[in-house]
Amino acid sequence: MITTRDNIHHRLGGIPFGSLPKTFQDAVTVTRAIGIRYLWIDSLCIIQGDKQDWANEAGKMAGVYQNAHLVIAASGAENPEQGCYSSQRRCPYAVSVPYYSSRGRKDGLMWLSVPVQRETSPYWGPLRQRGWALQESCLARRILRFTPAGMIWRCSGLMTSERYSFAWIYPEVWEEILEDFSDCKLTYKEDRLVALEGLGRAIQEVTRDKYTLGIFESSIPEQLFWMLEDAADEAEDLAALPSWHWASRGGPKIFMTKDTQVCERSYPQFILEPSGILKAQGFVAECGILSTRPGRADVALNQLLLAHPYLQHISPRCIQTPSRPAQLAGIAVFDDEGYERVHVLFLMQWEEYDRWVQDRINLKFPHGKGIIKTLYLVLLLRPSPAGEGIFKRVGVGLVILDPESDGISATLKNITLV
Template sequence: MLCAICTALIKCIPLFSYCPAPDYENNTRHQSLHELKNSVLEGCVVCKRILVHIGRQYEDGETWLENALLTVDHNARLIGYKAYHYGDSCSVRYSLPYDAQGGVFANIKMPQLVFSSPQIDPTIPSITPQSTSTADAIDLWRYWFRTCSESHPVCREKELGLQHFLPSRLIEILDTGDTLHWRLVSGLDINTTRYVTLSHCWGESEHIKLIKDKVAPFREKQPESILPQTYRDAIRVALSLGVPYIWIDSICIIQDDPDDWKNQASLMGQIYHNACCNIAASWGTDGTDGCFNPERSCLKSDVSTRIKMDGDHGPEEYLVTDEDIYKSEVIEAPLNRRGWVIQERYLARKQLSFAKSQVYWECLELSASEDFPKGIPKQMQDPYQESMASAKPSLNPVGRSQLRFIWSKVVESYSMCDLTKPSDKTVALAGLASEMKAATGYTYLAGLWEEDIEKQLLWESREPSQHFPLKHSPYIAPTWSWMSLDGPVRYDTKYGYQHIQEYTRSRYGPSCPPLIRILKASIEAGSSDNMHSFVSGTLELRGIAIRAVATRIMDFRSPGSMYRLEIVNHAKVINDTWTRPIIVVIWWDENVASKLYDPEGWYRLKKERAQSLLFMFVLDGDRSHWKEGLVLERLRGQEEKYRRLGVFGTQHLASGKFDLGYVIRRKLGLEPIMNHTYGWTPIAQKDFNLEDERLKDLVYTVTIV
């Protein structure tokens, strides 16, 4: 049921047949937490969803709510909302005002609910409300798979364009009636190209593994019972799709044979891309959980509820769903925190994701779920999906600028994931990088691309969530690559957002030319295709730089801190043109939580940052991008070799900030014309030449390793 206030709200949503002129702001709403709680006790499903959402943010939600109730004026307006119409659905976003007396509601996250008509189609199998397990959706996932294979033009075209490929080993599923058996077979010995793959979390559970001594025994018929639950569920899904072959990493790669692992790992992209479907055990944290959640019935009502209301032509049924359910159950699922899974999900052409409350389907033409079997509403999907030419995350052919944006988001997601072995970092992304290379023709350089590399150098270490970022040891990648960092990063926005460059220019003014010239960019790898297992990398730059000692003057809440630069060995520059103090914000690549947490690391970083460093300008700030240059440390005993320590910027600081354009124009004898609208002096390409003698005391040639 619904309370009178939620009923009045719903009747103002344009989705419904009897809605009047929408009046979202002035409609009746709950006036207090007390009133909201009474509605829950009376059985209002929407009010219950709001109250549960608030309560989950505290360990003892009920006690906290009781105490919070005492601080709130009983007559104050408490629950506000805004509705957003999306054609066949509507999102309602609830809000709590700030309580001036205690601020108890200031940081509470409120739910966002999607109201829609149920996607009822007699040709699509439905799931009964009494269903207790995601295994009950078998007819629905069969329907999705069959419809995609037979009726999706884009998916069919992609399949027809595949080259013949089979993994070296596959698991053959033997259905002998009452029980299932399996055995390991060679890809050369089967006469079909149809197989499925499994994406799963290894976790802490004991896994059955293929080792050298097990190759021969595993070629004989083995009972299903020796497999972990996730594997057992996966082979049942495979059989339900009519596919008797499945690839599972721990059984199809010889785990104690480094050469076999290296060879098979390099083929991982092809293995997942050529599979006819990928089965993702999204909700499980290890092999004991399985694919199917047997307790989904108690979760389902918390994320989606059907309600009935009287409409113009009799009773009408509507679905109320959490807007972030796809994000929480698929995008942020335990499985998608694994580094390997990023490329598995992007490269798989079709995927069945078994989540906590329901099953999800993704292919190039459709993203669907049990709640939305004909298609998940756009506002509930990945916010970056619009940049892709398909309904699922993929590199399916789009323009190069969109591919750059997708790559930047892949990097950001991947850098936040976990890898059991840090040494896997380069190979676990190699398949996706190879796909990007094939689509663009670009040259891959350890996580970056040689083409327009100057627009990718200003990646930054993001604010840590679980641990503070440090450089990988032993060697993973050169310091100018984000892959060298063990922690989350934000890709250089100059590269990732090129597809909205015109918008950026209109909003922030004209962009400035690069202040560096790339003399050499190369990588040496232990793999034959140069896509992973990097052993060294060199980036040679020539550009504008200053050598200075940085003194911290202020901390921000983000990883960046404000510093004052004291120039060394640039007396002429100071006397002639350096008319303002140089204040910068530095985003260091490495950070430690505190001196107590990691005293050795803390003292090492303090010593590094106290010496004179080179601040090399890469791109002059254009107000849309804060990061302007690289912070470099000269290697001891190697005059021209440097390593990267971080990035810096000046353009977003208050008035009186350092203005590089002003300095360069003065050095060149040009009138320092300021762009008064945007507060910085533009540098025209025609006025800028690194070989100009008048700039020689500002120009450096450096090799970053």
């Protein structure tokens, strides 16, 4: 059920309860039960197929969800006809046990079961796959989710359900939100930035960190270092966005820096223009690429593959130094096809990487061989035909050599990324 220009006058006159889809009916019932007078449903309250109304209302959606008394999420419903309440709860290994009152009298029975992890998760279900729903979930002050395993309540500091309860803090790292969002689906790929605009503006209001085109300016290097988790689908590309932008490509992405708050951004200085052009001053080197994976003797590079197992599934290649004789300098991960030579822009350095590997991953190497003390996160670039000093992104890399070492010999340059 939707509102259009053709039926808006009928909608304003009232909508019979019986004509509503089951999910909408359940939402109305919940709203009335808690004593709230108004209910906002996007497909009814935004005129569908009307670009002007959509443009007006899309910018207000952040305020709608932030200021709502309660957000209702039918997390387990495939469509509006299924309703909020699941009629097929699965409780494997369920047993009934007697319930006794405080006076020791048997007062009935209760059922105990081992929970199905995916079904008790607040992110389980079809709603989890909708790109627009992520922003709505983040912005809501209070949210009541209906899942096949029961109801789940979440507010700013607590999550509780029919099965468990714990303190709750939503992810504060933007790259973690982007990674979750990249795994969601959108009906229109052009909504990729719009679907996060309200959330980005809300974060900007709190942090005072300038937000432009899906990017927070205080953490540009972290937002540049993304990898495609699966093979790219050109049909999902957004040609209007620059190659370096996370939203320029569709599909799930990995943001390696989301849980590594130990990287120092001591290299590039960035200026992000409103047009999406990114100007950078940083260390750049031209390196060769081997089309093979690291051999068994390349202990240091194999350490990277062990510490970051997802690298093994996205066709990593070896970066070679430009020096002669050439030596292996790191791992390259391309967005699409590989290249024999690339320009490398150093983004961040990861100090005490060896401690992170040993303490967190618990990887041990004999006699300390191959232990990487400092790791460098880099952007892989190719010259653009647009002009001298202009580059396009083609991938990312992990480098184990200092940019100013004899092998790399990177130089400080001013470049433009498009």
